[in-house]
Amino acid sequence: MGYRKQDRQAFALPAEVTFAILPHTPYSKTYAKLADMQQRDVILHMPMEALAGNRLGPGALTADMPDESIQLQLKSALDSVPNAIGLNNHMGSKLTQLSQPMNATMDFLRDNRLFFVDSRTTKFSKAEQIAKHHGVISAHRHVFLDHLQDPKHIEAQFKRLVRIAKKSDYAVGIGHPYQETLTFLAAQLPQLEEQGIELLPIRNLMREKHLVQIEQSETAPVTE
Secondary structure, three states: OOOOHHHHHHHHOOOOOOEEEOOOOOOHHHHHHHHHHOOOOEEEEEEEOOOOOOOOOOOOEOOOOOHHHHHHHHHHHHHHOOOOOEEEEEEOOOHHHOHHHHHHHHHHHHHOOOEEEEOOOOOOOOHHHHHHHOOOOEEEOOEEOOOOOOHHHHHHHHHHHHHHHHHHOOOOEEOOOOHHHHHHHHHHHHHHHHHOOOOOOHHHHHHHHHHHHHHHHHHOOOOO
16 A cells, blocks of 8 residues: 555555555555554555566665665665554565575564565565574465455455454455455455454464564473
8 A cells, every 4th residue: 555545445445454555655654654553553655676577666675785774775664654563575485585685684573573474576585594594484475365456366365364364363364445345355354254264454364473483482492
């Protein structure tokens, strides 16, 4: 979110739905503040270089940037999305495969106590692995809901998301503020409870993952 005035329709969705807001866009600050008023989680939707050479938009991270430039870009982007508590990548099929920019990114996130959600725009992403190495709490996207803006496709992807959640205890889905997606989610999200599924703000999931990591470190065998 961030470019379009009509994205505001997404604010009618349950407050548990997290908004990922692009930096330096016409509505980045406005939407971040409105979401905070709803007690809705906001994360920074950070543009990162893609293999296909897609147009990146303002404030993007690219493979040729040194560590200092990456961290300055992240700071500037974060300033434009107030109240962001984490970050996920917009595109990034190239950048998330590269150790140097991911190390610089995770250093910044650790120092600013932010988490990372890997959008998984490539199966070769190193982002979660590097996040763990830096002590950054992370998760990854399981399903893109609306790669095709078609109600039947969105429904099939949503059902897949529910199946993954039931099998794996949780699942992360990413969608866009397309009219088809918003209409579908407005109708379907209130029915999740009947299916034994709880809709969670992203911070709740990250808190649970953090507690699991603490428990694992406390029970891990120590060798000398």
